[in-house]
Amino acid sequence: xxxxxxxxxxxxxxxxxxxxxxxxxxxxxxxxxxxxxxxxxxxxxxxxxxxxxxxxxxxxxxxxxxxxxxxxxxxxxxxxxxxxxxxxxxxxxxxxxxxxxxxxxxxxxxxxxxxxxxxxxxxxxxxxxxxxxxxxxxxxxxxxxxxxxx
Amino acid sequence: xxxxxxxxxxxxxxxxxxxxxxxxxxxxxxxxxxxxxxxxxxxxxxxxxxxxxxxxxxxxxxxxxxxxxxxxxxxxxxxxxxxxxxxxxxxxxxxxxxxxxxxxxxxxxxxxxxxxxxxxxxxxxxxxxxxxxxxxxxxxxxxxxxxxxx
DNA sequence: TATTGTTATACTCTATAACTATA
DNA sequence: TATAGTTATAGAGTATAACAATA
Numbered sequence: 001x002x003x004x005x006x007x008x009x010x011x012x013x014x015x016x017x018x019x020x021x022x023x024x025x026x027x028x029x030x031x032x033x034x035x036x037x038x039x040x041x042x043x044x045x046x047x048x049x050x051x052x053x054x055x056x057x058x059x060x061x062x063x064x065x066x067x068x069x070x071x072x073x074x075x076x077x078x079x080x081x082x083x084x085x086x087x088x089x090x091x092x093x094x095x096x097x098x099x100x101x102x103x104x105x106x107x108x109x110x111x112x113x114x115x116x117x118x119x120x121x122x123x124x125x126x127x128x129x130x131x132x133x134x135x136x137x138x139x140x141x142x143x144x145x146x147x148x149x150x
Numbered sequence: 151x152x153x154x155x156x157x158x159x160x161x162x163x164x165x166x167x168x169x170x171x172x173x174x175x176x177x178x179x180x181x182x183x184x185x186x187x188x189x190x191x192x193x194x195x196x197x198x199x200x201x202x203x204x205x206x207x208x209x210x211x212x213x214x215x216x217x218x219x220x221x222x223x224x225x226x227x228x229x230x231x232x233x234x235x236x237x238x239x240x241x242x243x244x245x246x247x248x249x250x251x252x253x254x255x256x257x258x259x260x261x262x263x264x265x266x267x268x269x270x271x272x273x274x275x276x277x278x279x280x281x282x283x284x285x286x287x288x289x290x291x292x293x294x295x296x297x298x299x300x
Numbered sequence: 301t302a303t304t305g306t307t308a309t310a311c312t313c314t315a316t317a318a319c320t321a322t323a
Numbered sequence: 324t325a326t327a328g329t330t331a332t333a334g335a336g337t338a339t340a341a342c343a344a345t346a
Contacts, residue, residue: 004246005243007247008210011211012208013219016204017295020177020291021185023298024174024178024294025196028171030298031171031175054166057162058158058162059158062157063306068161073338074304075307075308076338078307096156098304099345103155103156128297139289141173143282144170144173145167147181148176214328223314223316224328225314225331250321250328251328302346307342308341310338311339313335315334316331317330318329319329
């Protein structure tokens with residue numbers, strides 16, 4: 001007699017669920033979704049936030065420094081900086097020591113904007129902390145850093 | 151006297167380094183890079199591996215079940231299944247109960263292929279475990295799952 | 301000779317709309 | 324009326340090559 005063609009009732013995903021990479025990616029995509037929703041009022045995406053935060057904490061940072069810090073390619077940063085400049089959140093000034101480079105700075109409007117964005121980001125992080133008993137959020141960050149640093 | 155234009159010596163990334171989402175994304179991208187390198191001999195990318203693994207563990211799984219399990223959109227799965235079929239790793243058979251659906255199955259070649267892929271994946275996971283003292287890998291997986299499940 | 305910033309461009313990934321066959 | 328699979332297509336995100344200005 002012929003074998004039946006099998007069909008699937010409940011999908012077994014146990015193998016993937018035990019992989020660090022699979023879980024890290026699922027968390028990353030899930031948190032990006034939340035971020036985009038929460039920052040919708042500011043029309044701000046995660047990478048733009050990262051770029052603006054580095055400019056906030058490092059006034060005069062250059063494009064190449066931003067690329068190195070965030071693992072971006074220079075051609076992909078150009079358009080983003082240009083868009084942020086068009087929104088009058090940042091401005092470029094000649095680098096004081098290196099004539100090739102341009103330092104990126106927040107405008108006054110950019111500072112107000114980032115105060116709002118940072119508040120939303122902090123709220124998000126507090127909400128994440130609620131899902132993890134007390135010290136576990138710090139543990140998670142520490143373990144993640146062990147995997148990609150150095 | 152005019153203020154000097156500031157420039158940046160060492161980039162301060164401390165704010166981002168404390169965000170769960172930033173770290174999860176860095177880990178995800180870093181592990182994807184490693185995965186692609188290790189699987190280069192099989193020309194296998196992470197999402198293709200996930201799809202094949204679900205087919206391996208769930209013979210006859212449908213496209214919509216794959217999409218739901220992996221958070222993919224149906225139109226983006228079509229081409230991937232087609233490519234895997236062209237490589238003769240999977241085959242589609244009519245679903246035994248639902249005339250609209252097609253169940254996806256591994257071919258014999260697909261089973262041999264996945265035996266190799268699973269070995270490489272297990273090696274990768276063991277190497278990750280080396281970076282985390284003993285039980286910490288399990289802790290990391292558990293904490294990540296708390297953030298995106300339910 | 302190497303680096304910074306830039307343009308142009310191509311490739312991948314992802315998302316939406318619309319269609320068909322079936323439930 | 325809703326769902327499974329598919330096609331076509333558009334939008335991000337990301338990659339390389341090549342160039343001008345400066346180090």
